[in-house]
Amino acid sequence: MLASSPSDDDNPPKEGIPRRTIKESLRNEATHRRDSASQAPATRADVGAPISPCTLRGDNSFEALKRRGRDLTAPGLPHSRVVPMNLSPNEHRVSSTAIVLVAMAALVATFANTASASGPDGQVRGFATEYLTGSPVAGAEIGIEASDFPWVFQTTTDPGGYYSIAVPPHRYTLSVSTPIHVRDQYSIAVGSGETTWRNLTLTPVGGRTAWIQGYLTDGVSGFPVTAGTIVAGPPSWTGGDRNTSSLNATGYYEIAISPGSYEVSTEGVFGYDPYSYYPVSASGGRATWYNFTLNPNPVNVWINGTVRDSITSAAIPGARVFVRVDTLQFPDTTSDANGSYSVQVQSGSAELSADAVGYVPASTSTYVWGPGAYYEDLYLDPLSLSIRGYVRDGVTKVGLPGVRVTLTPLFGTGYYDQTTTDAAGYYHFAAPDDYFVVAANVAGYAPWSTWVLSFGGPVVWANGTLWPIISTVSGYLIDGLDGTRIPGLLVSVLDLRSGYVVSATSDATGLYTVTTTVSPAIVVDVYAQGPYAGNIAYVGTRPYQTTWVNLTLARLSAQILVNVTDAVTGLPISGANVIAGWFYGSYGALTNASGQVRIDAPAGAVVYLTALASGYLIWTGPMTTVVGANWVPIRLYPDLPKDVRIRGYVNDTSGAAIWGATVHATGPSASPRRSAPRNTGTPPRRRRWPRPRAIRSG
Incomplete structure (x- = not known):
């Protein structure tokens, strides 16, 4: 099912394939247990059988790591690496220093690996330059951190200030820093197989004394x-x-x-x-x-498991598994032909992430302590569905090439991707079974978006229409009292069809001009400002034409004089907030020590008054204003504790009790309280319990 904008007509039909089975609770099959008797890893095919450290996937044993540590200074070592987001520190663990010192350099060597993506990796590229001189900044540290995914990708700029780093499709925060520059951050997004350019300007830091x-x-x-x-x-x-x-x-x-x-x-x-x-x-x-x-914390914990498809439970070979314990990223590994993986870490809060081509990256967390072994299976959602469509010009009906289309999870977290339309305006996403917002945006057009709420088959079509910003709305603001033109007021122009809004301020002659979309539903609005009540008009626009809309603004010729008092004591209430609102404006003010306040409003309009004061219930009511003074007394009731109970019985016409009936109790509070009475013969014991009344239904 696709909830789309009104312009999404002529959708190609969905393929006639039955809806796939909803995801079973396969993740619950993942087991997590500790084997304190052994530090050796175990495969899922032969759990409990020791594996020689030399045969681990990716050769990430500590013997291999020590060998890598000898080659840390080898030429050609790539700069790009994957580092997960930080966790809070955990409890301290003490052990032998010998293991610690042997492992440190070897662990660092494994960071040179680049991350694989669930789809084709995108590239983030750019140049870092000095703010004052414009010269390139070499050796700047670039960090790219996912907004809702626990990885950080890092690299450094070359002597020309250039950097390039491969990242999976996602939304990120990019940071840049050097020892002599201020650390800056930027928001970026990267699509599958796309290159995102982000040039960086660094400001020298001063005062490091x-x-x-x-x-x-x-x-x-x-x-x-x-x-x-x-x-x-x-x-x-x-x-x-x-x-x-x-x-x-x-x-x-x-x-x-x-x-x-x-x-x-x-x-x-x-x-x-x-x-x-x-x-x-x-x-x-x-x-x-x-x-x-x-405090020493030896690397003596094995985490073993299998990476599986969340739908079929089939093992996924070639998946990369990353492990972070507290704030430390440990060597990544790749699942073997059986989908099995093993990694060695230290005690603490461990977060495991898995990523494989054709799947959504997933992560889980657990606490591990050593010496021992743990088992944690990771389940990945497949990119088994397709969201596709055409983006076209609303006037010419021709497909638009080069339009940026984004796929965003509806509830903020989840799989993200973006792409650009081809020469025919066509786009396509591989996606998991989730709720998404598909949006398109390009310069010169109003943005478009739609919701993909569910999938009725393997393919969902979401066509988008972008309306060009090629129309003009212009006019004068005129004083309704003397006919003079009004300068300096804000005018808003809203397209109800696309949601595109633009604003302008009237010049010294009272003239305003805005460029907007082609639409039959344009709202021109001047909200209440200064001594004017505001006004609103509804018009349509045409391509490359100017629509003239002159707005006459009435003066605020009515004075609403409000006196706010306590409904119980009759005493004035100072500091009460009184708001007067009408269709295209509102004003508010606080009552003085006498409980009085004056608010200017338009005459002859329906005005809604609202009074709010701490410790009192909200009061609201309408009135029709006249020119001059409009006296309004407002009595506010104290907001008493809700400690009164109303009890009774509900019976039908024969006298039989009705079980499960819902009773509504309304009073001065704006929020009714509900209760479902119990069908019991004897009411609970309570002081001052009133005699039950029989309420006959029917």
């Missing part, structure tokens, strides 16, 4: 921690300067920073619990020493 420095040591052995990064930045709820430092062979770090208070945290320190502390204060012109220790 303070330093935070110190040593990082192992909390058990006291040995220096020599691998990883220390970050000094603002806490998550604020903004400000941010800088980093790597650790040297003695565990020493030094961060130049602007004076202020910072959160000091660790990044990429593997084999230890993540660390974060706030505040660490730094003063200008001096160094602040901050030494701290980390």
Whole structure:
């Protein structure tokens, strides 16, 4: 079923294939158990049988990782890598330092892998330049983080300031930073197989006259921690300067920073619990020493499982599985021919993500602790459905090429993609079974969107009509009292068909002019401003023609004089908010110490008054104003506690009790309270219980 705009006519028919079976609760088949007797991984085909570390998918054993660690400085190592979003730190775990130091460098080597996408990867490219000089910025750190998916893709700019990174189709936040520039963020979106260009301008940071420095040591052995990064930045709820430092062979770090208070945290320190502390204060012109220790957390937990199709439960070979424990990204792996995977991590809150071509990326989380083994199956929704259509010009009826079409999940989270129409205006998305908003937008046209609420078959057609912005609405604003033209008022023009709205301000001669869409349903509106009541007009527009709409604005010649009092005591209520609204305007004001207020309004109009005061029920009512004074007394009732109960019995004409009848009780409150009376012979015991009344129905 497709809920579309009125312009979506002539849809090609949906193919006559029966609706596919709704997703079963296959995800519940995933098991999660801990085998504390063994640290070795197990395959789904032979659970419990040990696997030689040398035969792991992707060769991600620690023996292999150590071999990779020797080649960290090899030439040609790619910059692009995948790093998941941060989690909060978890409880500390202590163990041997030897395992930690062996694993650190090897873990970093695996970050050079690029991510596979559920559809063809898109590319994000651009140049980073200096704001003041325009010169390229080399070595800038680029981070691309998904809005609702736990991955971060990172790269650095080359000597010419250029960067390029492959990412799955999704919505992202792009960040850029260097040690001498302010960190900036941008919102971007990438479609399957598309290239998104985003050039970046970096502003030099000034005033880094303070330093935070110190040593990082192992909390058990006291040995220096020599691998990883220390970050000094603002806490998550604020903004400000941010800088980093790597650790040297003695565990020493030094961060130049602007004076202020910072959160000091660790990044990429593997084999230890993540660390974060706030505040660490730094003063200008001096160094602040901050030494701290980390609790060891050995990498001695195996996570094993199978990646499966969520519909058929079939194993998915070649899926990439990423694991993050707390704030640490561990080596990714690829599922084998049986869909099985195994990864080795440290204790903590683990988030697993899986991605495979033709499927929606999925993630799950669990807590793991070692030594031991865990089993976690991952289920991916297939891109088994098709959303397609044509985007055409509403005037010429010709297909529009090069229009950006987006596929957005209706409820904010879920699969996202975008594409552009071909030479005939045609577009196509592969999509999972979900609710989506399909939208199209291109310069020179009003945007279009529709909802795809459900699928009646494997294909849904959603054709879109874009109405060109080639019409003009112009006119004068005229004072209804003396006929003079009115400058400086805001005029809004709304197309009810497409939702396109544009506004302009009348010039010194009272003239306004706007360019809008071709439509038979244009609303020209001047909302109440200053001493004028406002006005509204409904017109139609034609291509490349000017539609003249002069609006005469009446003065606010009626004065509504309101006196607000307490309905129980009769005392005036000060500070009550009184609002007077009419069809094309409204004004409001607060009552004075005497409970009185004056509001100007148009004469001869139906005006709706509303009075609100703390501790009182809302009052509202209509009135027809006349020229001059309009006195309105308003009595507000106190908002008493709802501690009164009304009870009784409901019987039919024969006297038999009616079970399940709904009783409505309404009173001064605007919200009726409902109850479904119980069919019992004896009412509950309560003080001052009134005698039940029989209400005869029929």
